[in-house]
Amino acid sequence: MSENMNLTLKVWRQRNNKDKGKFEDFKVNDISPDMSFLEMFDVLNEQLISQGSDPIAFDHDCREGICGMCSMYINGRPHGPKEGITTCQLHMRSFKDGDTIVVEPWRANAFPVIKDLVVDRTAFDRIIAAGGFISVNTGNAQDGNSIPISKIDADIAFAAAACIGCGACVAACKNASAMLFVSAKINQLSHLPQGQPERMQRVRAMVHQMDKEGFGACTNTGACSAECPKEISLVNIASMNCDYIKANVIDSNG
């Protein structure tokens, strides 16, 4: 079993949305390699509370990598140094004794800081509300096996649907673009027969809302996909662009 660690943390502190914010340094000692990154923050916060200082605010909930709530930008990478996981799944065995770790919130105009490491991601909800659904009221459905869906299509739809809406793609992108998030939902639905009737209006409505929220443009760098904890593929963006062009052609031809 490896030794416990002493670490230095440089953490972004910002009282609220109006505050300018700054980095503060903290020391944490005797950190077990079996702790998760967030459990290490629990230890730090206990320390701050016992000193009578304000603990660091950070978003977290399920702590098993599926809710999408945790959101730290660790040493310049969303969800930290390991691929394919969220911050809550990052364990301290990925760090060494004596390390200095820099922790910031997601940085994007469309994700304003609420406090410290907590940001407002409701822009994502509004994009879904604009068209990220199939319009089927409860009770309208036919038998689940009445439309066969090939395993291949079901698997592609599932891979896109695995997006947890955490916003790491936006945080990773130099333009703070939300294309990966938006295209994942669009591609899930466009690979299923149920998603066809609204396919063209969906892509237009969601892209329109995305632009309205102030997310940046996509320059196909691919940082979003590289940093995505669910490894959502860049192919989704290409497919979405394809649909978007088609939808606009259809629209301009009436």
Place this chain on the structure above:
Amino acid sequence: MSLNSNIPEGKLEEKWIKYKSTVPLVNPANKRNLEILVIGSGLAGASAAASLAELGYKVKCYCFQDSPRRAHSIAAQGGINAAKNYQNDGDSVYRLFYDTIKGGDYRAREANVYRLAEISPNIIDQCVAQGVPFAREYGGMLSNRSFGGTQVQRTFYAAGQTGQQLLLGAYSALERQVGMGNVTMYNRHEMLELVIIDGKARGIIARNLITGKLERHFGHAVLICTGGYGNVFYLSTNAMGSNATAAWKAHKKGAYFGNPCFTQIHPTCIPVSGDHQSKLTLMSESLRNDGRIWVPKKAGDNRNPSDIPEDERDYYLERRYPAFGNLVPRDVASRAAKERCDAGFGVGNSKMAVYLDFKFNMMRYGKVEANKAGLNDADDNEILKLGKEVIKEKYGNLFDMYKQITGEDPYNSPMRIYPAVHYTMGGLWVDYNLMTNVPGLYALGEANFSDHGANRLGASALMQGLADGYFVIPYTIGDYLSKEIAVKPISTEHEAFAEAEKNVNDIISKLLNVKGTKSVDHYHKKLGKVMWDKCGMARNTKGLEEAINEIREIRNEFWQNVRVTGLADEFNPELEKAGRVADFLELGELMCIDALHRNESCGGHFREESQTEEGEALRNDSEYSYVAAWESNGDKWNLHKEALNFENIKIAQRSYK
């Protein structure tokens, strides 16, 4: 007050059909004037909010997370049951009903459970229509697998992320209604008080968690869809924010709490690794389809699992329960693991773990794959490699999760697992309409007590949450609201709102003004330890009596010495936690009181005084065949009993042998 479950007359299989055709309706014009508050946005809350808005009601929905898509339903892994009988293996509505009643150890209402089974196929249809990408076979048809406590394949799934996919389906339906203006969504809001006017639920006080401001909201009806209370134990598979506060505030305002001691300890979780542990992670029950559970035959055997030969392994579930083997229900599997570990046969550093081993089935699958590929002379290593690929396809994300947390590779050595708190069968008491004893106040999903008796079968929680929200409440709420059409929205200046807001303010200032020396987590951990040790997998009179006293002491100390940092009118997660833990400190006591009074073993509630010679749970039907519904009365509780009548199922001692 007497408890009336309002179960419709008639034969079991006709009750719901008849009810639906005779329940009073609200006409569309009137629906537009009726406001419904939905607290919580998980499977129950999101599906209810969306479906009610589709009908035309004005809906407001609240969640404490930053988005309704975060609700903890998202973490459910294994699947959702439905009596579709797509596998032609003998399933039926009756069989799902029967399995659920038996699995719940005969402590659930027949009529509710039958309705649940009856609705189950519609849920799958609805989800497929929404674009939920369930697993499919190559021919394009929906795929199924088995779960504990059943002998048919009726579980629908989406890899190990079924809850996520179902929740995102419900979330998309909800957001569609938000976009249309039919639902107003309140993210980062927490319900902190129920407002009752003239005996009816008429609104809530919610705290805006960003600004700290208290808000008053009126509704003709209030739906509590806030999930379970497993976090009373501090360590559980629940999300960090999962809490009982909304349900508990409703309870203190008069709603009865049903069977609070019925908690589910899930058998297959990753064991505790140290004092720093903040939560426990489940390894889906679906793994028991292909994983065999064992411990060494020799106590204290420290060899590597791969060095222990077959004949020195004790596959204790297969040994004790040959008919169901590794697929016995959760309560049975959990107790059996505890029994082996307590007897000294546990494995790993802590010795509080058992092995979940996939090698046998990897070899089995590997052979099939080798045959398919025509590799007749493949050696064991090649076969194992092929088998690993099959296992990866089925459970890849779970294996990755295990490796991430423990640092060990489960493809090469067995998983170590141990039971952990997972689900609470108890909850607010509701009648057939899902209404509590407070008129206009409803409870849906895990927040109510209704369908799972003393033990929930795997893949039934998702089914119940969605049944309640999509297909039950849209009908049953009409029974109440049809009589409310003349009620104009009540001004939130009403004194009942002012008083409720004052209560909340008083509690918040009290918490902030203790200015003690110990953190909220300190008390939460203390409470959790008492609950786990004395009201966990095995309970007895002495332990429960001690627990009740200890919880009272912790509660007193909390109110004298807790330190809550920050201010009331700002984003303050410590304050949020403090309020929730204050409520757990009361609920924990009630759980122990309920566990003490129920001097029988049933389902997840195992009283050491009540067991068979073989150590199996021993029910006492003549004395305890009832729902214990507790009424809050100052700092005490009064017990009300709803007798359970089994007219269609012959009750028997449960056997999985």
